[in-house]
Amino acid sequence: MGRVEGKIALVTGAAMGLGLADATMLIEEGARVLLTDINVEAGQKAADALGENAAFAKLDVSSPEEWASAIATVEEKFGGLDVLVNNAGIVIVADPESCTYEDFKKTNAIMNDGVFLGMQSALPLLKKSKNGSIINMSSTASHLGYPPFFAYSAAKGAVRSMTKSMAIHCQMTNLPVRCVSIHASGIETPMVQTVQGRGDEAPMEIPKDGILPQESLGCPEDVARMVVFLASDDARFLTGSEFIVDNGLLARPADIVQ
Structure with missing residues (x-):
């Protein structure tokens, strides 16, 4: 039996990258999944x-109406909802001086408003689950200063704090729903390839097994494994927590002696 056998999940930004890896592994482990994305x-x-x-x-995560439609679809197709994975995201490269207000609003509409709308829209169905879980994709950018990703960092910081508030709300109101956040560092996805100027190149070949070297990017499956665990009943005692998936990035001193 798979670790999420019988569970029903909704994954945003699931057409490619992390979202597709999450959806794929959840299905491999026994779940039924509604993939959502703006890219039909x-x-x-x-x-x-x-x-x-x-x-x-189809789901534009910044649209309350499209969220209502997606929640209705998952209930119609699969009969309920146990797991929400708020994964959809974008990154616009701009520091605090060059970031336009439009860029800032667009970024936060997807990764700040989108997570809020997702949690609020999904909660009525998640309440009916025996062990519901909300898994919000934040980033190590919520812990570190990344000037070129100013709006992205702001949005991911909001995700980090919203996650904790939702987790405690569910506990205080006796809802059977946990809420956690994942904070990944660089993962080889189309978004990271584009940021690094490799958008037209084939993805780098990253080993799927074994320990990775210090400067290595991770692969989407490294995050998907964490998603599956947090969606499973094995994670029942975990809520309000942040899970760092970063190959030691946050633990590494900047001036470490080689």
């Missing part, structure tokens, strides 16, 4: 490839 063609193709335990719905 890629999202539908991904869901079709994953088989009968996957479905797709």
Whole structure:
């Protein structure tokens, strides 16, 4: 039996990258998953490839109306919801001086407003689960200063604090829902490739097994494994916590002697 056997999940930003890896591994471990994304063609193709335990719905996470539609779809297709993975995100490279207000608003609409809307929209269904879980994708950018990713860092910081507030709200109101955040460092995804100027190149080959060297990027499966664990009943005592998936980045002193 898989670690999330019988669970129903909704994953945002699931057409590619981390979201697709999350959806894929959740299905491999026994869940049924509604993949959502603003990219309809890629999202539908991904869901079709994953088989009968996957479905797709278009979702602009900054739209309350589209969230209502996505929640109705997951209930109609699968009968409920146990796991919400708020993964959708963008990054606009701009420091505090060059970041425009439009860039700031767009970034936060997706990763700040989007997470708020997702949690609020999904909660009525999650309340009906025996062990519901909300997994919010934050970043090590919520812990460190990254001037070129100013708006991105602001949004991920909001995700970090919203996660804790939602977790305690669910406890105080006796809801069977946990809420946690994942803080990954660099992962080889289309978004990271684009930021690094490699958008037209094939992804780097990153070993799927063994210990990675200090400067290595991770692969999407490194994050997906954490998502599956946090979605499982084995994580029942974990809420309000932040899970660092960073190959030691936050633990490493800047002036370490080699």
